[in-house]
Amino acid sequence: MAEAALLACDWGTTNLRAWTLDAEGRIVEHREFDLGVSRLAPGEAARRFEAEVRPAFGAEGLPAILCGMVGSNLGWTVAPYADCPAGLNDLARRLVAVEAHGGWVRIVPGMRSEGLAGSPDVMRGEETQLMGWLAQHPDRRRGRQVVCHPGTHAKWMLVEDGRLVRFVTAMTGELFAVLGKHSVLKSDAPADDMDAFGQGLAAAGDGDALAARLFTARARVVGGGRSAESTPSYLSGLLIGAEVAAVPRLLGVPPQARVTLLGDARLCELYERALAARGVTHETFDGEAAAVAGLFALYKLGGAS
Amino acid sequence: MAEAALLACDWGTTNLRAWTLDAEGRIVEHREFDLGVSRLAPGEAARRFEAEVRPAFGAEGLPAILCGMVGSNLGWTVAPYADCPAGLNDLARRLVAVEAHGGWVRIVPGMRSEGLAGSPDVMRGEETQLMGWLAQHPDRRRGRQVVCHPGTHAKWMLVEDGRLVRFVTAMTGELFAVLGKHSVLKSDAPADDMDAFGQGLAAAGDGDALAARLFTARARVVGGGRSAESTPSYLSGLLIGAEVAAVPRLLGVPPQARVTLLGDARLCELYERALAARGVTHETFDGEAAAVAGLFALYKLGGAS
Numbered sequence: 001m002a003e004a005a006l007l008a009c010d011w012g013t014t015n016l017r018a019w020t021l022d023a024e025g026r027i028v029e030h031r032e033f034d035l036g037v038s039r040l041a042p043g044e045a046a047r048r049f050e051a052e053v054r055p056a057f058g059a060e061g062l063p064a065i066l067c068g069m070v071g072s073n074l075g076w077t078v079a080p081y082a083d084c085p086a087g088l089n090d091l092a093r094r095l096v097a098v099e100a101h102g103g104w105v106r107i108v109p110g111m112r113s114e115g116l117a118g119s120p121d122v123m124r125g126e127e128t129q130l131m132g133w134l135a136q137h138p139d140r141r142r143g144r145q146v147v148c149h150p151g152t153h154a155k156w157m158l159v160e161d162g163r164l165v166r167f168v169t170a171m172t173g174e175l176f177a178v179l180g181k182h183s184v185l186k187s188d189a190p191a192d193d194m195d196a197f198g199q200g201l202a203a204a205g206d207g208d209a210l211a212a213r214l215f216t217a218r219a220r221v222v223g224g225g226r227s228a229e230s231t232p233s234y235l236s237g238l239l240i241g242a243e244v245a246a247v248p249r250l251l252g253v254p255p256q257a258r259v260t261l262l263g264d265a266r267l268c269e270l271y272e273r274a275l276a277a278r279g280v281t282h283e284t285f286d287g288e289a290a291a292v293a294g295l296f297a298l299y300k301l302g303g304a305s
Numbered sequence: 306m307a308e309a310a311l312l313a314c315d316w317g318t319t320n321l322r323a324w325t326l327d328a329e330g331r332i333v334e335h336r337e338f339d340l341g342v343s344r345l346a347p348g349e350a351a352r353r354f355e356a357e358v359r360p361a362f363g364a365e366g367l368p369a370i371l372c373g374m375v376g377s378n379l380g381w382t383v384a385p386y387a388d389c390p391a392g393l394n395d396l397a398r399r400l401v402a403v404e405a406h407g408g409w410v411r412i413v414p415g416m417r418s419e420g421l422a423g424s425p426d427v428m429r430g431e432e433t434q435l436m437g438w439l440a441q442h443p444d445r446r447r448g449r450q451v452v453c454h455p456g457t458h459a460k461w462m463l464v465e466d467g468r469l470v471r472f473v474t475a476m477t478g479e480l481f482a483v484l485g486k487h488s489v490l491k492s493d494a495p496a497d498d499m500d501a502f503g504q505g506l507a508a509a510g511d512g513d514a515l516a517a518r519l520f521t522a523r524a525r526v527v528g529g530g531r532s533a534e535s536t537p538s539y540l541s542g543l544l545i546g547a548e549v550a551a552v553p554r555l556l557g558v559p560p561q562a563r564v565t566l567l568g569d570a571r572l573c574e575l576y577e578r579a580l581a582a583r584g585v586t587h588e589t590f591d592g593e594a595a596a597v598a599g600l601f602a603l604y605k606l607g608g609a610s
Contacts (some may be wrong), residue, residue, distance in 0.1 A: 081528070115509030116518060119525035152488075152521060169524065170516040171488070178487045182460075183479050191414055203422030210515035211544065213421060214332040217460065219474065220424035223386070224419055239516065243443035246514035 004028045008295035010123055010288075011070035013038045017288070020057050025296035029152035031056055037074040045076035051102055065299045067108035067291070068125035070208040071096065081122060085145025086155045087163040088294075089133045092301035102281075108298055115166045117252060121169050126155045129287050134162055135264055140260075146253050147260045149269045149287065152177070154243060158251045168250045172243045180232055185217050189229040196230035197270070200237020201277045207246025213238060236270060256280055263287035288299070309333045312364045313600035315593075316375035317430055318343045322593070325362050330423045330601035333365050336361055340478075342379040350381035359437055369405070369451055370604045372413035372596070373430035379592055386417035386427060392468040393436045393599075397606035398450040402409045413603055418472045421555060425551050434592050437599025438567055444567075451558050452565045454592065457482070457570045459548060463556045469576035473499065473555045494534040501535035502575070505542025506582045512551025518543060543573060561585055 005088040013015075014036035032052060041046065054060050071079030072123035078095040095106040110124035126149045134141050142153035149155040150175035159165045166189040179185045191197070203216050217235050226234075235236040246254055258281040268284045275282040306464040309325035310472030312583040316322075319341035324477050325333040338358060345353065361367050383402040400411040420426035431454045439446050446467035454460040457478035463471045484490045496502070508521050522540050525531040531539075553560055564580055566573040573589045 101519035115521060115524050115528070116510070117504070117521045117525075118520045118529075119508075119531075121520070121524045122528040154516075156517075169520040170514070171523075172516045173518075173521045175516055178483045179480075182483045182487045183476070198423070203424075205421070206513070208474070208511070208513045209478045209548075209555055211459075211480055211548055212461075212473050212552050212555055213478045214428070214480075215423045215474040216420060216424045218476075219420050219426045220422075222426040223420070224426035226424075226425075243514075243516050247517050250514055250517055251518050278410050 002028050004057065004059060004062060006299055007051070007054065007057060007062045007064040007182065008292060008299070009064065009070070010068050010291045011126070012126060012297070013074075016053065017291075018053055018057070019292055020059055020062070021296055023190050023293065026294065027292060029057055037072065039183075041076065042056070045070060046098065046100060048105040049076070061103050063096070063104040063294050063299065065106050065108065067128040067295060071107045071110055071124055076107060078172050079107040079109040079178060080164050082109045082127075084113040084167070085160070085163040085165040086111060088135060088297055089108050089301060090163075090226075091127065091131060094184055095298065106302065108295070111164060112286055114163075116168065119169055123155055123167065125291075126157070127164065128294035128298065129262055129290040130157055130159070130164060131293040132290040132292065132295070132297060134159070135297040136290065136293050140164060144164045144253075145260055146248060146251065146257050147262055148271065150240075150261065150263045150271050154249055156247045158253065159304075166251060170246055172239045172242045176239050177234055179214070179235060181222040185214070185231055185235055187228060187231045190231050191232035191236045193230045193233035195227075195303055196233035197237035197273065198277070200234040201241040201274055203234075203258065204241025204245055207244075210241070210242050213242065237274070240270055240274045241277070244271065244280070246276060258282065261283065271272040307333050309329060309362065309364060309367060311604055312359065312362060312367045313597060313604070314358065314369065314371040314375070315373050315430060315433070315596045316371050316380065317341055317373040317378075317598070318390075319356065322596075323358055323362070324597055325364055325367070325598065326406045330598065332597060334362055342374045342377065345379065348487060349404065351405060354381070366408050367368055368409040368604065370400070370411050370413065370600050372433040373401070376412045376415055381412060384412040385416040387414045388420040389416060389472070390465070390468040390470040391416060391431065393440060393602055395468070395605060396432065397435060398605050400607040402604065411604075411607065413600070414499050416469060416472070421473065424471055428460055428472060428474070430497060432469065433599035433603065434466070434567055434595040435462055435599070436471060437466070437595040437597065437602060438472065438565075438590055438600040441595065441598050445471075449553075449558075451553060451556065451562050452567055453576065455566065455568045455576050460553045461556055463558060470601060471556060473552055475548045475552050475557040475584075477544050481541055481544050484519070489517070490536055490540055492533060492536045494537050496537035496541045497540035499509055501531075501538035502542035502578070503582070505539040505544075506546035506579055508539070509546025509550055512547040515547050542579070545575055545579045546582070549576065549583060550589055551583070563587065565590065567595055
């Protein structure tokens, strides 16, 4: 096993993913911890990091870099948002140092964008994936890229010459979860019926009037004789289809602009189907690998000397 | 007290509203029962109607007419949907007789419309309010009317020459409830901040990209410093604003077509604000009075001889 030189963590709301990396940024070891910031008591992030995360790797004394909600008021310390436009070097200059017995520890700031309706939009963690993807693909640091990170709160990011200039968050994943659990559309069935998913995509229209289009998920069962078991798949198609149809416009890019998907493979595949159904060119990259690359690149630029 | 000639009921999912009416359709007595069809065991609607509703009025032996979810598979008996287009006379011809010890009992059929995305849309109860409003206002039985019934599942109805020709359901009220209870937007605060409601209206845009616009309700607090207590009001404005902006298009009417609101006064007032903000002419009528008028008119046309 190569020697570990860095402990890199994506510390989110629900869990903590951690890697030790060697001096070239290659993964030495990977572990996940049931330590999302939503489960932490106030002020205990530092203690649990030193008591649980470091020892699991035998990583005492290694420099560590952390991104995600660990930089929010629920986490270790507040790492103030970096405003758009910003690139890798801007973020590296804004790493926040925290007091830690175990050695050099830095937290990556989240990012803030001019948002819709006069409210700034915010992210914590996705900026590191994006910067990692740009570090992995130097050819993408020129010109314009539209990058979508699917998830509970999907992020649509507009990149120009390697800097994130604007982003928009869509609550698609959360809508899917709360409607599937708590509304008239609730169901315990799995969302694995690809025919129904395709019907949902078709029902998304141009992504307008979502509250009305959502009712078709009910009407097709009550009035149309479709099986209630197909509702989760239909709902998934409808919500992702509506997002893909309408959100790029909010970024100010043409609806047919190529989209780069960056995230979980299974979820990206659903977005691929939605984009293909609209004739939009797309490509997919692994979000976790991008997060590791981003943490390593930020460490190298802003790291311990 | 005038002599009761009819027992009229709007028997919905969550409660049962009942009136005795005199021979001219005037209300003699009004009662509400905690007897929504969602609380009924299978097959017990008839028994509880005879054992609880009739005796409360001393209405044994009176003819009775019932609309709403009582005509669904959760209710007393399934009253098959009447297809659009249909008017008062069409519905009166399609009343469904049920076996009842207490006398003549009829159930009003729900209605079905060609819907979005190839799935028929459906309603049970709102058709009776609509027909009642048309019965109350003979001048509205000519030409085109756009009628909106706000609620958990808001109904937008297109009326031509006194017949309902098409309708669309929007899950606006249900979205408000589930997001306010179960999502990152949850809050126990009351939705009574009219400034925040107005900000939500403005954030609704043209009713597109709702999943993204919804996140502004979070971003304005986390990134914009607004109070979390104003979230329910903002969310209400955003959802109602998006509905009012986008749903009329789905009915095929111009966005500036006059809208008639028919429903609960407090809820209609929020829709009035949303319509006014878009410069749409509107008027409001009481939904409960319309339901009573509709039940009476249907009884007179299809009633016991």
